[in-house]
Amino acid sequence: MNPELGQIALILALLLSGLQCVLPIVGAWRGSKPLMATAPMLAVGQGVFVALAFGILMWSFWINDFSVAYVAQNSNLDLPWFYKLSAVWGAHEGSLLLWMLILNLWTVALVAVLGNRLPQAFFARVVGVLGFVAFGFLLYMITTSNPFLRLFPVPANGADLNPVLQDPGLVFHPPTLYMGYVGFSVAFAFAIAALLGGELKSTWVRWARPWTNVAWGFLTLGIVAGSAWAYYELGWGGWWFWDPVENASFMPWLIGAALIHAQAITDKRDGLRAWTLLLSIFGFAFSLLGTFLVRSGLLTSVHAFAFAPSRGIFILVYLAVVIGGSLLLYALRAPKVTGGKSFALASRETLMVIGNLMLTVACAMVLLGTLYPLVGEALNIGRISVGPPYFGPLFMILMTPLVLALPFGPLSHWGKADLKVWTRALVRIVALAVAAGIIGFVLGARTFLELLGITASVWVMAGVAMFALKRWREAPRGKRYPFEMLGMMLAHFGIGVFIAGAILTRSMSVEQDVSMKPGSNVQVGSYDFHFNGVTDTPGPNYHAQQGTVIVSRNGRQVVVLHPQKRTYAGGQVQTEAAIQAGVFRDLYVSLGDPIGDDAWSLRVYDKPFVRWIWGGGVLMMLGGFAVVLDRRFRLKKVREPEAAGTQPDTGAPRKLAEGQT
Amino acid sequence: MNPVRKRRLIITLLILGAVAIATGLSVFALQQNMTYLYSPTEVDAGKAPHHGQFRLGGIVKEGSIHRVPGSLTTDFVITDRFQNIPVQYTGILPDLFRVGQSTITTGKMENGTFVATTVLAKHDETYMPPQVEQAIVKAREENRIPKTAQGGGAP
Structure with a gap:
């Protein structure tokens, strides 16, 4: 299939997303049912074209079409097929396309689940806001990060996927993380739609809750997958490094956790309306900020790709428009839609507010530490790094009241x-x-x-x-x-x-870096590690030096571990730790370097409870x-026949007459 | 004061108090835990802390890697093509650590040698920390690096 078709599909998707942003919102504003009715069609149409573009890029990887520059840079004839397919999101351009695809998945799911269950005007606004989000990202992709650029002359073989990424982690971590990131756009769209429409009741919060919960669940899974991946692939045996990019995913997680609880209060007690709106905006804002931090290359990190200033500036402007615009709308309209009941001091609400407070303050703390190096550089204070000694203790202090409560x-x-x-x-x-x-x-x-x-x-x-x-x-x-x-x-x-x-x-944990000759032993914790030397082992697209380590306890053999040092075609070296995973402890061995006389340096860990x-x-x-499965969230089909013109009777919010605004 | 107002006042005060404490703690912790990055030139000029911990960034000088036999200790030299700083590290070096690789080490100066506690080499070969890149660009402008010294990247 022709990569240019992918390009055309993206441009068509951009046009549709532009319409999706304008028509339904204008329709809701003018009360025009035909215009509002375009919302589901445009959303599905955009989804089809983005899926087509994604499929074409994946196909280009599958057939080794190295005339596509992105494929040539991130794939190779020898790459196993599952890494070929997941290499689609192995670098900047493709990961943006994945971002888009997932946004469309959420939008189409919204259309399928709620399309005829929500008041039409409200639903039209929600889809319109999602159209705006999609428009920005598609414009960004087409102008700065086109994955379908051709390469002449066509190379005979590709440059290969970065060896760090040749791991099952690549298959799971980015899609689940993006499901979470992008999922917060739904809560965001609900909040903006409520502000635009001046919803007097907070029924919309109940509609939004399942979506927020699913998004947060996916984000949790994505972070867990990333943490586990770093644990075994980077060879350090750590599970969280307070790396800027980890922080970028952790901030929306913290806000998301707060939002879930705030939404529950608003749904059940009709309190904290303003706070819920604000958190909905910030949850998505932090998702965007995360994408910006990761993709702009401003921060030094495992995830940072080469820096292109135009990319950074575009996202920064987009971020400013989305966050600034939402907050402006909030400032203008929030007084209309907020209010609600107050509560006693020792009630459940108070405890949830404390939790909310600690989560948001923790998020602010992480934000400060993550951005401080950038600020320091901009102000010429010097090149600063803020590491675990800052984040770790502060996070523990901030979480103490939450855990106690x-x-x-x-x-x-x-x-x-x-x-x-x-x-x-x-x-x-x-x-x-x-x-x-x-x-x-x-x-x-x-x-x-x-x-x-x-x-x-x-x-x-x-x-x-x-x-x-x-x-x-x-x-x-x-x-x-x-x-x-x-x-x-x-x-x-x-x-x-x-x-x-x-x-x-x-x-x-007991962690030791040791030098071992074949036949020698080392005692780590209550385990005895016996090193049997290193042999050469071929792999599909690499060549490995494989060590053999026999682990025993009290003279009884527990497991034989085979840590590897892989050398890929491009000369890149990648350490593969060998791990005996268990409920109560992990035994972890990774190979260092040969240090003469057949001796190797080895990293030997006993890590209890890490799982x-x-x-x-x-x-x-x-x-x-x-x-999500709760009966509370099951909605009846509430859309009345068009002619009736009365308000649905299921407690759907009354709209402000548009003239009053 | 009516009960609702009183309650709101208490909640607001609680929030303000919590935010004030958190801000204070954060600023304090930031001041305690920032580590600055210096280039070998800056270290040579005495700008880096003489006793405290800092980060030294640069590239690993050609022919400077020496292992102390039978131990995990490695000696090498970090350079920005203007000045050289000898570094000593005990432990396992990252996969991408090699001659010509841009590297960031954390540690402190002891008797003219930088004793490192961590060594980081970038995982993405085409990527270089912006700080190191600036120094290299400056060096190239003054013709201190032959063009071939830079490793290849993507086609």
């Missing part, structure tokens, strides 16, 4: 103070956490960090367990755990698991997904 949120009542509930829960949770600490101590935990990890984790889990028990006793059978509640419990329990993993890995970090993340993700 977390068990009490679900246990307390909406709207009213009940200190007795709190004191009773407090006594039990403290008792459980202390008991866990004592058990940990008996089992051999001695350092402060280890005990802290155990108690903090049990603190959170005990809260979830008590809530589960309370529901079991008080709620009628069959209504004990609706999906919304189940999602909350899963996610909160996941936080407990994560805390245990993060703190225990940090305090209990719990990602296990916790996966539980949080499941929590986000489970919420």
Whole structure:
């Protein structure tokens, strides 16, 4: 298939997205049903063309069409087929196309699920806002980052995909992360549509909630996948580096977590309307900022591609338009749509507000640390880097109130103070956490960090367990755990698991860099590592030096590990760590360099509980997904026959008459 | 004051207090934990901290990598084509560490040698930290680098 067709498809998609941005919004403004009715058609049409472009690029990779510059730079005849296909998003241009494709997936899903269930004007505005987002990105792609550029003369073979990216991580990490990033555009579009339309009720928040939860679930999965990938592929055995690009994905995650809770309050108690609107805007703004930070090459990072100033400036302008425009709209219209009930000080709302506050402040803290080097450079203060010593302790300090308050949120009542509930829960949770600490101590935990990890984790889990028990006793059978509640419990329990993993890995890991000759042993923790030397092993598109390490404990063999040092065709070297993964500990060996006399340097780790970090993340993700299944979010088809002209009776928001604005 | 107002006042005060504490902590932590990046020229001119930790960026000088036999210690020289700084590192070097590679090391000066605790080499070969690139461009303008010294990238 012809790559130029892909180019044409992108241009057509751009035109459609322009129309999708203008026609439905004008239609909603003028009350024109035919114009509003264009929304689903334009959205689907745009989706078809972007999918076509994506398919053509993928096809070019599949048939090794090196006349396409992007394919020539990122693929190779010897590349295994699954990496050929995922190489589509292995560099700048293609990853933008993936971004676009996923935006269209979300939009089309929105059309399919809510197309005839929402009031037409509101839905038209939502689709219009998504059209605006798509227009900006398509324009950016076509003007600065065209993936279909041709290359003459056509090279006989491609330059190969960066070896770091030749990993299953590439197949999963970018798509799931983008599902999350881009998914926040839906909550954003709902908020902007509500502001544009001057929605007096906050019913729209209930429609938006499932989408926010799914997006956050995907973002969690994407971050978990990225963290696990860095853990085994970069060969350092760390799982989080506070790298600018990690921070770029973490900021929308923090805002997203806050938004999920704020939306719940607005949905159920009609409070915090203004805050929910603001978080919806910021959630997506941080997604855009993340894309900008990663793609502009301004920051030094694993993800930074070569810097092209025009690209950076375009995204910066786009960012300014989207964020500035939304905030301006917010300032103008928020007083109209906000309001709602207030609540007592010791209520569930207060605890959720505290949580929200800590999450947003943590996000601000991460933002400050991430951007400070850029600011410092711009102001000529010097070239600064801000690393883990800044982020780590501050994040722990900021999360302490959140973790302390977390068990009490679900246990307390909406709207009213009940200190007795709190004191009773407090006594039990403290008792459980202390008991866990004592058990940990008996089992051999001695350092402060280890005990802290155990108690903090049990603190959170005990809260979830008590809530589960309370529901079991008080709620009628069959209504004990609706999906919304189940999602909350899963996610909160996941936080407990994560805390245990993060703190225990940090305090209990044994990490050693050693030099070993074949036949020699090294003792790490309670494990004995026996090095059997290095042999040459061919791979599909690389040549590997493969070490053999026999791990035993108390004289009994546990596992044989084969860490590799791969040399790819282009001369790039890539270390592949060998990991024995387990629920309670990972044994991790990676090869360093030959250091003479057959000896090699090796990195040998014993990492207890490291899987719990990602296990916790996966539980949080499941929590986000489970919420969607709740009956609360099932909408009837509310679109009345066009002629009736009355308001739907299901509590859909009343529109302000447009003349009043 | 009516109860609603009182409650709002308390909540607002709580929020302001939390934000103030967080800002204070952040600024304090930033000041404590920033590490500055210096080029060998700047280090030679005495601009870098004499005792504290900083980052040294440049490229690994040709023919300067020496392993101390039987140990994990490696000696090499970081250069920006104006000045050279000897570096000592004990541990496993990253995959892309080699002669001519742009590298950022973190550590401190001890008796004229930069003792590094971490060594980073860029994973993307065509990519160079902007800071190092500036120094190299400056060096090239003054004809200190032969054109061939730069590694190849994508076609």
